[in-house]
Amino acid sequence: MTGPTPRPLGEVMREALPTYEAPESLRAWARAQAASEEQWQPRARARPSLSRFAYAAGLVAALALGWSGERIYRTRTDSSDAQKFLITALVDTHVRSLMADHLTDVPSSDHHTVKPWFAGKVPFAPNVPELQAQGFPLIGGRAEFVAGHTAAALVYARGLHKINLFIWPSSTGESGAPRAAYDGYSLVHWSDRGLTYWAVTDAAASELDAFERAFRESSQ
Amino acid sequence: MPHLNAAYTLARYLTKDVSEAEDATQEAILRAVRYIHTLRNDGDARAWLLAIVRRECYGGRRQRIDTIAFDDVPELQLVDKGTSPDTAANRSILQHRVREAVSALPDGLRETLILRELQQCSYDEIATITEVPLGTVMSRLSRARARLAESLANLVTFEEGYG
Numbered sequence: 295m296t297g298p299t300p301r302p303l304g305e306v307m308r309e310a311l312p313t314y315e316a317p318e319s320l321r322a323w324a325r326a327q328a329a330s331e332e333q334w335q336p337r338a339r340a341r342p343s344l345s346r347f348a349y350a351a352g353l354v355a356a357l358a359l360g361w362s363g364e365r366i367y368r369t370r371t372d373s374s375d376a377q378k379f380l381i382t383a384l385v386d387t388h389v390r391s392l393m394a395d396h397l398t399d400v401p402s403s404d405h406h407t408v409k410p411w412f413a414g415k416v417p418f419a420p421n422v423p424e425l426q427a428q429g430f431p432l433i434g435g436r437a438e439f440v441a442g443h444t445a446a447a448l449v450y451a452r453g454l455h456k457i458n459l460f461i462w463p464s465s466t467g468e469s470g471a472p473r474a475a476y477d478g479y480s481l482v483h484w485s486d487r488g489l490t491y492w493a494v495t496d497a498a499a500s501e502l503d504a505f506e507r508a509f510r511e512s513s514q
Numbered sequence: 515m516p517h518l519n520a521a522y523t524l525a526r527y528l529t530k531d532v533s534e535a536e537d538a539t540q541e542a543i544l545r546a547v548r549y550i551h552t553l554r555n556d557g558d559a560r561a562w563l564l565a566i567v568r569r570e571c572y573g574g575r576r577q578r579i580d581t582i583a584f585d586d587v588p589e590l591q592l593v594d595k596g597t598s599p600d601t602a603a604n605r606s607i608l609q610h611r612v613r614e615a616v617s618a619l620p621d622g623l624r625e626t627l628i629l630r631e632l633q634q635c636s637y638d639e640i641a642t643i644t645e646v647p648l649g650t651v652m653s654r655l656s657r658a659r660a661r662l663a664e665s666l667a668n669l670v671t672f673e674e675g676y677g
Contacts, residue, residue: 310609
C-alpha cells in the first residue's frame with residue numbers, strides 16, 4: 295500500500311472553492327453599456343483618436359467580453375481564416391445558449407428521449423451517450439444552425455460548467471487544429487464515422503480532453 | 515468572459531453575499547468606465563478592475579497596513595491522514611471544510627488567499643489590488659495558509675514546500 299500523496303493547498307482550494315459566473319442580468323447590463331457606444335473600434339489602434347468616452351465604452355466591452363484589445367485565438371497550429379470564423383461562431387453560439395431559456399429544446403438526461411428528438415430536425419442520427427458515470431451528466435439537446443451547418447447540439451454539465459457538443463456531417467477536406475482556445479473558452483474538435491464534433495466550454499481545457507475521451511469511448 | 519466573472523467571483527468571496535456582490539460589481543464597472551484614462555497598460559486591466567471591485571466591496575473602508583516582510587511564502591502540501599481511503603465522501607467533507615475555513619478568515623487574509631490561490635494573481639498584482647506593500651501580501655498569505663492548516667488539522671496534515 296502506498297502512502298498518501300501530498301497535494302498543494304492551492305490545488306485543494308481550487309477544487310473546493312467555486313468560481314462564480316456573473317449573472318446574466320449583470321452581463322447584459324455591462325454589454326448594454328458597451329452597445330450604447332455606436333462607434334466601437336479595436337482599441338489598440340484607435341486609442342489616440344477616440345474620445346475618452348468612446349475609449350471607456352470600448353473598455354467596458356473588453357471587460358464584459360474578456361477581450362484584451364482584440365479577440366484572441368490560440369490553437370496548436372496556425373488556424374486558417376475559415377477555422378477562425380468557425381471557432382468564433384461556435385463560441386458565440388455556446389455563449390448564446392447559456393442565456394436564459396436557450397440551452398436546450400429537449401431538456402432530458404435520458405438518451406432515449408434526446409436521441410429520437412433529433413429525428414427530422416437534423417439530417418443524421420447523433421449518438422447521445424449518457425456520461426453521468428464519467429462526471430458529465432447529460433442536460434439535453436437542441437437543434438442549431440452554426441456557421442452554415444445544421445447541427446445537433448448536445449449539452450452536458452461538468453460541475454457548474456456547461457459543455458455544448460456540436461455535431462454535423464463532415465464535409466470533404468475538413469481539417470484543422472483539434473484544440474483551440476478563444477475568449478477564455480476551450481474547444482476540442484474530432485471527426486468520427488462521417489460526423490464532425492466540436493465541444494465548447496468555459497471549463498478547463500483538461501476537462502474537455504476528459505470529455506472527449508469519455509464521449510468517444512462510449513461511442514465505440 | 516474572464517474579467518467579468520473574475521470580478522464577480524472576487525466580490526462573492528469578499529462580500530459573502532449574492533446581491534451585495536452584484537451591486538459591487540456593477541458599481542465597479544461604472545467606476546471603471548469613469549476612470550479608464552488612469553489605466554496605463556491594457557495588460558493590467560484585470561488587476562485594475564479587481565482593485566476597483568475590492569474597493570466597492572469594502573465600501574471605501576481602508577485596510578490596516580502591516581509591514582512584516584517575508585522573502586517567499588511556503589506553499590503548504592496537504593497529506594490525507596491515510597487512515598481512510600480517498601473516497602468521494604471524504605473529499606467532499608474536505609471541500610466543505612475548506613469553504614468554511616476560508617469564509618471564516620478575516621477580510622485581509624481571505625482576499626489575499628482568494629486572489630493568490632483561486633484567481634492566481636502574482637504577488638505584485640495582489641499588492642496593487644489590495645493596496646498594501648509586497649511584504650504584507652507575503653505575511654498575509656502565510657498567515658492565511660497557517661490558519662487554514664489549523665482549521666483542517668484533523669482531516670489532513672501539512673508539509674511545507676514552495677509552489
